[in-house]
Amino acid sequence: MLQTVGRSAWWVMAPLLWAMSWGQPLRASSWDEIGSYLRLIQKTGVEALVANDCPEGLLGAFHEGRQALLMCGNNLPDDPAYIWVVLAHESAHVMQFCKGGPLMPSAVLGAGMDQTRRTDPQAFHELKQYHSSQHHVEAEARLVQALPPDQVRHLFKKHCAERLKP
Numbered sequence: 659m660l661q662t663v664g665r666s667a668w669w670v671m672a673p674l675l676w677a678m679s680w681g682q683p684l685r686a687s688s689w690d691e692i693g694s695y696l697r698l699i700q701k702t703g704v705e706a707l708v709a710n711d712c713p714e715g716l717l718g719a720f721h722e723g724r725q726a727l728l729m730c731g732n733n734l735p736d737d738p739a740y741i742w743v744v745l746a747h748e749s750a751h752v753m754q755f756c757k758g759g760p761l762m763p764s765a766v767l768g769a770g771m772d773q774t775r776r777t778d779p780q781a782f783h784e785l786k787q788y789h790s791s792q793h794h795v796e797a798e799a800r801l802v803q804a805l806p807p808d809q810v811r812h813l814f815k816k817h818c819a820e821r822l823k824p
Contacts, residue, residue, distance in 0.1 A: 687738060687739060688738055689738050691738070691742070691807060692738055692741055692742060692745060695745065695749070695807070695810075695811060695814075696745070698811065698814060698815075698822075699727060699749055699752060699814070701822050701823050701824075702752065702756065702818045702821040702822055702823070703725055703821060703823065704720075704725050704726065704727055704752055705724070705725060705726045705727070706726075706727050706729070707726055707727070707728045707729070708728075708729050708730075708731045709728055709729075709730055709731065709732070710730075710731045710732045711732060712728075712730030712731075712732055712733055714733065715733065716730050716733060717729075717730050717733055717734060717744045718730055718734075718744045718745070718747065718748040719748065720748045720749075720751035720752055720755070722755050727745075727748050727749070727751075727752060728748075729741070729744060729745065729748070742807065743803045744803075746802055746803040746805070746807075746810045747799045747800065747802065747803040748799070749802070749810065749814055750798055750799035750801075750802035750803065750813075751795065751799055752814070752818065753802070753813060753814055753817040753818060754795055754798065754799075754817075756817045756818035756820070756821055757817045760794055760795060760798060761798050761802070761813070761817065762798060764794065767794060767797055767798060767801070770801045771797055771801070774800075774801065774804065781800065782797055782800060784796075784800075785797060
């Protein structure tokens with residue numbers, strides 16, 4: 659599958675497949691790591707907000723129009739590893755916004771989803787909650803959230819480099 663999408667897609671799949679082959683994703687282990695990544699996101703002009711009145715079940719969101727990344731404090735445990743997953747997921751949507759569309763071609767996304775489903779058959783079950791037009795971007799965000807923190811930061815810098823303010 660990777661050969662059909664070309665070498666340019668390999669940068670997305672290599673770390674993704676490596677991370678997933680070990681089972682649990684590598685996550686940020688400290689609040690300092692999370693704070694550092696939030697500061698990087700804010701350098702793109704995106705506001706980082708915490709709300710304590712989100713609807714039950716909502717963990718985070720990215721609002722393109724307001725350029726705001728929201729974390730739902732009332733629904734998140736006080737655990738940096740858990741917070742990291744939600745932050746990485748929502749930051750994938752920021753990356754999609756910076757890039758002006760999906761981060762990866764459909765074939766690469768499909769290969770990543772297939773690999774993930776081998777270890778976690780329910781990994782993309784939540785996609786049923788979204789309109790079909792959102793499946794691609796939501797699936798990408800779920801793949802990004804499984805990457806090690808250094809790979810998430812690398813992708814963010816790659817896709818949002820033009821928006822980063824010194």
